[in-house]
Amino acid sequence: MSQHSVIEFNNVSVTYDYRTVLDNISFQLGNGEFSYLIGQTGAGKSSFLRLIYRDLVPDTGTVRVADFDVTSISKKQIPYLRRRLGIVFQDFQLLPDRTVYENVAFSLKVTGNKKSYIKQRVLEVLGMVGLSHKRKSMPEDLSGGEQQRVVIARSLANEPRIMLADEPTGNLDPKASASIMKLLEKINHRGMAVLMVTHDYDTVKQYPYRTLKLENGRLSEVDPRQL
Numbered sequence: 321m322s323q324h325s326v327i328e329f330n331n332v333s334v335t336y337d338y339r340t341v342l343d344n345i346s347f348q349l350g351n352g353e354f355s356y357l358i359g360q361t362g363a364g365k366s367s368f369l370r371l372i373y374r375d376l377v378p379d380t381g382t383v384r385v386a387d388f389d390v391t392s393i394s395k396k397q398i399p400y401l402r403r404r405l406g407i408v409f410q411d412f413q414l415l416p417d418r419t420v421y422e423n424v425a426f427s428l429k430v431t432g433n434k435k436s437y438i439k440q441r442v443l444e445v446l447g448m449v450g451l452s453h454k455r456k457s458m459p460e461d462l463s464g465g466e467q468q469r470v471v472i473a474r475s476l477a478n479e480p481r482i483m484l485a486d487e488p489t490g491n492l493d494p495k496a497s498a499s500i501m502k503l504l505e506k507i508n509h510r511g512m513a514v515l516m517v518t519h520d521y522d523t524v525k526q527y528p529y530r531t532l533k534l535e536n537g538r539l540s541e542v543d544p545r546q547l
């Protein structure tokens with residue numbers, strides 16, 4: 321893999337029941353790069369992400385993520401791969417019966433960190449997303465935008481190099497969406513690569529970065545200002 325990329329697909333194809341969803345795709349996400357992935361419902365965006373966190377294996381081609389050859393890693397290595405990824409997905413919500421602090425601490429406990437480090441790191445990432453003062457709150461007492469910021473804090477806890485964000489501004493009002501985008505930009509400026517799947521073209525136009533469109537199994541770059 322190139323020294324400068326953190327994700328690399330080479331001639332990747334995925335076919336479900338004779339329907340080719342990803343057709344011989346090659347793609348690189350640079351170290352510290354911000355990119356959008358767009359495409360209509362059913363275009364294959366989720367399949368694309370699933371390849372990265374090894375929830376799906378391509379029929380042909382290779383996928384490399386950080387230092388992992390994802391297409392050939394053992395089951396044992398999958399958790400180590402996933403630790404390199406900050407995952408912000410709609411279906412990966414906060415635990416409703418735990419405080420904000422505990423929700424973030426949870427991801428550090430499962431990776432076997434010491435209590436003193438966990439405390440320091442939780443406060444650090446909550447500070448980064450501007451929610452230290454809400455650490456004792458329950459998720460249901462936060463706004464949608466605040467909940468999403470806690471999800472982002474949790475995804476940052478283990479210091480991943482790459483963030484995968486699936487519709488992080490979905491269901492949020494324009495003000496909350498803007499605060500999420502500013503936060504993702506801040507994280508990106510600190511050196512983390514961000515790959516964001518979105519249907520929110522207003523946001524893409526307002527925060528223009530490389531935009532890749534999936535259509536008929538192929539990936540092409542489009543001008544974010546022309547969406």
Ligand SMILES: Nc1ncnc2c1ncn2[C@@H]1O[C@H](COP(=O)(O)OP(=O)(O)OP(=O)(O)O)[C@@H](O)[C@H]1O
Nearest residue numbers: 336337339341359360361362363364365366367368
């Ligand atoms: N496990 C599967 N078996 C069969 N078909 C599948 C499977 N997973 C996805 N598909 C089909 O492959 C196509 C691409 O699905 P995918 O979920 O990757 O699209 P998407 O772009 O993420 O869509 P959305 O924007 O609606 O989430 C869809 O037609 C879907 O029905």
